[in-house]
Amino acid sequence: MSFTPKGKHLVAGAWLDGVGTFASTPAHGPAHDFAAGSTELVNRACEAAEDAFWSYGYASRKERAAFLRAIADEIEARAAEITEIGSQETGLPEARLQGERDRTTGQLRLFADYIEKGDYLDRRQDAAMPARQPAPRPEIRLIQRPIGPVAVFGASNFPLAFSTAGGDTAAALAAGCPVVVKGHSAHPGTGEIVAQAIEAAIAKTGVHPGVFSLIQGGSREVGHALVQHPLIKAVGFTGSLAGGRALFDLCAQRPEPIPFFGELGSVNPMMMLPEALKARAEALGQGWAGSLTMGAGQFCTNPGIAVVIDGADADRFAGAAVEALAKVGPQTMLTDGIAKAYHDGTERFSTRNTLKPLLMTQSSGRSATPNLFETTGARFVSDHALGEEVFGPLGLVVRVGSLDEMEQIARGFDGQLTATIHMDAGDLDAARRLRPVLERKAGRVLVNGFPTGVEVVDSMVHGGPYPASTNFGATSVGTMSIRRFLRPVSYQNMPEELLPEDFLG
Missing domain, CATH: 3.40.309.10 (Aldehyde Dehydrogenase; Chain A, domain 2)
Incomplete structure (x- = not known):
């Protein structure tokens, strides 16, 4: 069965028109019209993401894992349609897209298993020492907490694994961070059908619909508005050095600077x-x-x-x-x-x-x-x-x-x-x-190997010193990529009844 896109944006559970349209430019097959993004849509999506954070960011790891697995299931339920439109838009062979789809669903499930184990929380505790001289020491506990709404930019060269429900989105959702995706105009239909899969997973699991929004292509101002929106707390990007550096600079110039996790290119000697x-x-x-x-x-x-x-x-x-x-x-x-x-x-x-x-x-x-x-x-x-x-x-x-x-x-x-x-x-x-x-x-x-082919495993680092990426301490592939969307918080003399649930199990 062929997939016909709606040609709209998904913002907090609603499919919306934009300001004007743009046409896709497929390698073969029919072109489709898509609503263009706007700063108004960016604002609406970011506000919905912030609202969702107050429930999703404090949901249990089991609930977030169920959501990730539901997304994977819904992507697989649309496998044939994803392959068809993905091949049309990108010119990639069907076998490559099928492999990339498996990688996308695999990393969603990998993160679900990973957060259920809880090791990523890096829980630490130093007991109180009330008799210490010359001053007593309080009890201090530490845990990793989600940072808030995250912006993700879809990549041109990986329409599935680095795009709408790709590694950045999976890591952010696993951490407890709602996501606003700026879709890539090279494959808007592929982005839309994956967004429909996420929408179905939201309905199935009952999470807040603001946990995910997709804003399709538009002018550069749309991307600029997204990285500069005060409710966005981090950005994930895969793309060109020039485009990534421009967004990185915008993030640094904000009244509240935020981390920009950009993967920008490499010659891999x-x-x-x-x-x-x-x-x-x-x-x-x-x-x-x-x-x-x-x-x-x-x-x-x-x-x-x-x-x-x-x-x-x-x-x-x-x-x-x-x-x-x-x-x-x-x-x-x-x-x-x-x-x-x-x-x-x-x-x-x-x-x-x-x-x-x-x-x-x-x-x-x-x-x-x-x-x-x-x-x-x-x-x-x-x-x-x-x-x-x-x-x-x-x-x-x-x-x-x-x-x-x-x-x-x-x-x-x-x-x-x-x-x-x-x-x-x-x-x-x-x-x-x-x-x-x-x-x-x-x-x-x-x-004694060739670097093409990136394993999605605990030990993988997909990042490097600038200009390969903008943050040499991060990876965009593998379970360690969740660290980009977490921050450590210490709790001093906190009664157990007030501690985050993750401390207790």
Whole structure:
């Protein structure tokens, strides 16, 4: 059964029109009209979220877990329709969307289990010491408490796992924080049907309808109004460096500054150590090509740079990568804007005298084909733009003369989501040198793997030093991401009858 969107905003249980409309731009299939967002809708959604917080923020963990599981169930009940419209809007293959849907429902259920255990509350207690001299010590207890309404911006490259009911929303709801989502205009129909699933879960569990609102695309003023609304206490964002930095600055400039948890981009460098390259240069080149072109290169963990020691093994590695990339046909990109940015980025690379093209292809419209360039370590260091992300299947080989120069390159990288070491046993000493450098640069350090593919588990860190993200102490994936929407509160000499229920069970 096909899904026909309402084309409206969901604000505290009501489907509302906006000020004007915009049309979706699907990769294939029918376009639909959607109501545009407005500052009035933002205000209404934020006020409803604040009202909901007084009940939802103080609900039991069992009640919030039931709500999260109900959302997952309702998403699965709409599985076929979500896949259909998601594929139409984004051009992503059905298998990718089905996998992303499973990840979305999986992380909702993961958070439900996680909050029921209660470990995240970090409960602490220091007993009173009335006889202590020269002054008695009071009893002090500590627990993590939800911060209040949270704004979430849907991502263009993950219409499910990082959007309406994605990781930011799941973590905030698990913490006890109502959510106002600013939907991404690249996939408004997908956002709407997921919002309908959340609406059904609200009705099923009886939580306050203000716990969730979806405001569809609109002018930049709508996003600005959301992050500046005085009732919003934190923002989750996945997107471009320019857009994220602008919102980050707005959050900092508020009369009450709030945290902006932005994931902004990364080139995810790989350090190819000599013994590994000698043993399996061709396999590494082929593996890199596969990771580089996965999803048309539209993963935030796309490994855009490989640093190799110049020589015959580097030749074999680069040759295998070129051969594998040349076999990759055109892939549909998520939006016309993303495709244009990729084409423009490729053009910029092709005209830089610091680069040598290894594979140059022509792509047009909304499609992308891979491109590969190489440069020397000295040229890479002298041209900072070579270390900036080109979102799509574009790779850069950086040839260095020694391990010392490789370490110098590593020290010069900006903050990254991931950094990778490819090594064999004979590379252990070199890897020991690089590991402390790379862990200062990235939130996740890999050995002998490719960074595309982010596991939703307790130990995952999906974040890193700026500009990979705006808060190096946070992650947007995994159960630790709940910490972004909590704050510690101490209770001194508080009778048990007044303590939050979470202290007692």
